Amino acid sequence: MIHTPPVDWFALSTILALLGASGIGLLGAVLVPRRARRPFSAVVSGLGFTGGIVAAVWLYVDSPNGHTVVSGAFYRDRWTALAQVTICAVGLATTFLSVEHLPGWRREADRERRDDHVAEFFAVLLACAAGMAFFVGAANLMTLFLSLEWFSIALYVLCAIDYDLEGSLEAGLKYLIVGSFGSAGLLFGSALVYGATGSIGFQEIATQVGRQGLDRNLLLVLGLALIIAGLGFKSSAAPFHMWTPDVYEGAPTPVTAFMSAATKVAALLLAMRLMLIAFPQEANLWTWAFAGIAVASLAIGNLAALVQRNVKRLLAYSSISQAGFMLIGLSAGTALGARALMYYMVPYAATAFGSFAIVAARERELGEPVTLDNLAGFGWERPFLGVAMWMFMLGFAGLPASGVFVGKIYVLVAAYDHGWAWLVIVGVVATLVSLYYYLGIVRAMYMRPSEELPVTPGSVVVTGGSPPRERLLHVAVGAALAVSVGSLFAVQPLIDLARHAASSLF
């Protein structure tokens, strides 16, 4: 007879809200008439993510003492809750962005087919976020792998969903193949760790390692390495980043925005928890490993971004280098590092999302991929989006225009506090290099007159006249800007949240 564990449904309420909305969205794809499908599914998606945020906030308030639920499969604590809030907020913003931009906005002329797959898109988006919300709370290697696959499969579909878009299918396929490689690594690593310790729960692994004195066991170390590599794939950290620029470029831009913000949050926050709880005895191994990955990401991300002309690719490399910064916080492996990582997530997610959203707006206007050349004049034509992009880029570059500035200081302090002055220098030099391409975007937007722009007129959509009115996109960008800039000023409240969240890891 199968033994059924007691289930704390409330601990799973975020995931359930998202999954429920996803189910309703899928039903809508069949039952709701085509005309009403887009508004219907967008509203369902918006409500689902709002419900997710409410549930996660509630969980945060109600779970001061973290513990595992469902017989040790899932964490109910503030780390999980805060990560879920971030993921759901990104999802909500993606919903706003997607209403006008996905899928099938290229088929606007063909109203019949335009809304073919819109409901499925939102349903998959919700399911994907649900997977991430589950992933960040995973408490054993089984749920970890399960939820990783869950949201990854959803992401593969999302990348490939806009079949009219050149490169979308390719992006989906590439992500599927390379992503599976990462998943396989993670699975194999989990198996090795299980083989060494005989347990899959994070807590039990640490206990077993301590009890049996396995901290230099070859199987265990190999397993750990493979797990780190698997998580590296998901957080697109170098040297596991090869898929990132291609997939980010090929995927529909709203999906890119969602991926770059939410996936990274999920993967890095989970990595921090997994390392601290399951492998505390191996801390001197994984701190060095993550420091190495951080340095590689900073180097490769920044240097490769220097030569990009395509803005999506450029931002993809920039996200690799930002991952490098966040990994500095992770590699410190201290409470301060955890706090720094958690804080960094908030402005990073907002900034990354916002910048891709602006690229989406320009892309729609032009009907072709956005490059540094055809950004010319954009800042003057669309003042709000221009200013927002300006703030995002300067923020990423480490100027005090957004919370990323404070985040960088935090991770550098964490690194120095850990005794790694050299990592501080690496971070500083990386920031310096990154200036060139971040300022390059500002330069392209403001300092070149648009007359120089060799426009091939919008191939499908916009022909002449003013750019499309994208109220919802403006709302999404405005929210991202508010969070990004606001987090520069409201550091203390965010840090308090992060401290409470991080306290459940120690």
Added chain:
Amino acid sequence: MAMSTVTSVLIWLPIGAAILIWMLPLSRYATGSLALLVSLLEVGFWIEQAARFDFSQSGLQFSDRAPWFGDLHVFYHVGEYGFSLWLVGLTTVVMAACVGYGFWVGRDRPRAYFGLMLFLTGATVGVFVAQDLLLFYAFFEAMLIPLYILIGVWGGPGRLGATLKFVIYTMTGSLLMLAAIVVYGVQAGTFDLVDGPTSASRWLFLGFMLAFVIKSPLFPFHGWLPDAYGESPPEVTAVLSGVIAKAGLYGMLRIAIPTFPEPASYYRTAILALASASLVYGSLLAFRSPGFRGVVAYSSLAQSGLIALGLFSGTNLGFDGAVLQMVAHGLVSASLFLIAGAVERRTTTGEFRLLGGMARGRPALATLLMTVGVISLAVPGSAAFAGEFLILAGAYQRAWWWAVIGATGIVLAAMYMLRLISAVLHEARGSTVSDEALDLRPGELALVVPLVGVLLALSVWPAAISGHSFAGDNPTSVVQEQFK
């Protein structure tokens, strides 16, 4: 220590106004008027504050403090000392004149332009009043945000290269300073400048100094200067050399010297040598420069060297003179660049071989340029003379040869400034100077005359600044006690 919001108002009023200007769809005229009004209001606030300032008291005044990120002990902590009061005053006055200039020449895209100028005002005031290292760093970097756009959008044909060079140079310095700040802050357990302990680390000192010598700039870190000063719109150049450059020198005075007393004296000779090299080399370049702006730009390099000479002489006279000279030179170079702008508008060029004979029929231009030029070459009785004299006296107390080098610089200053005056005003009429080129208009006079007026007032009473910068007029002990 009573809390006061006056200082915060000086920072956030212009930044708030900038955001307002960006959001309100006002006309060109209304935008410019609003910006000018706000910058005059800023001057008014400063005068009110200066009137209430207690110069006899050491320690921070008009301070304000609130936690920013508490677990790293980082505070929003602002306040003023005597010398920072004067630098804030310099900032508000010069910025007001430059905003007025932008209004007068009718810059394109007025909302963006005036918003950025006001934002720059707030950020620069922030640099001079911040009493927390990370806050200081934030403002120090924030100055770069508007400057980058101001030069890159409204600058001359070579603006893209100029901005890139400018940003890369200054960020190299300031990011290393960031590393130094992080290390210092973690070691000291606080980022506060007032409570912070001294440090004997030479590496940290060098990290800070690199940022400051690039910003000032001093030889050989001035590579960005000719491009940035040459390609910016004239009023932005005026801000750059009049105010922004002073931020670097201020950093030496407020942070590098008091917080790192041992390294500062260890590297004293090296820095004095750099300062002297800047003074002489800058003066020579100014003498060789083929155009109006080039002369003023390289003379700024020379003056930065002179001021650094005063600061690192480590004597009472040197400190007093340095503060006076910062203000005097700020006003001089702002006036000169605004006049350069006026000349360029009339003749389309600043090149000496195309200029000449502008004095004839243009008495206001001639009088003003002559007055500022004469003050700038430190004619006895002028504010700049007082400043340079104090600096040289201070340098002499350190060792006589520094004073000799400094005096050489002053002779060279007379040479390049007289060359400038004669090349623009006198000699044969230049090919680009037409009879239709008007004298300075009332609008321009209203901007330059007040600056010159302040300079003349300071010439009459230089002790207003040199005697009111450090409590008890004993700078070395105040600096040694880290402005406690």
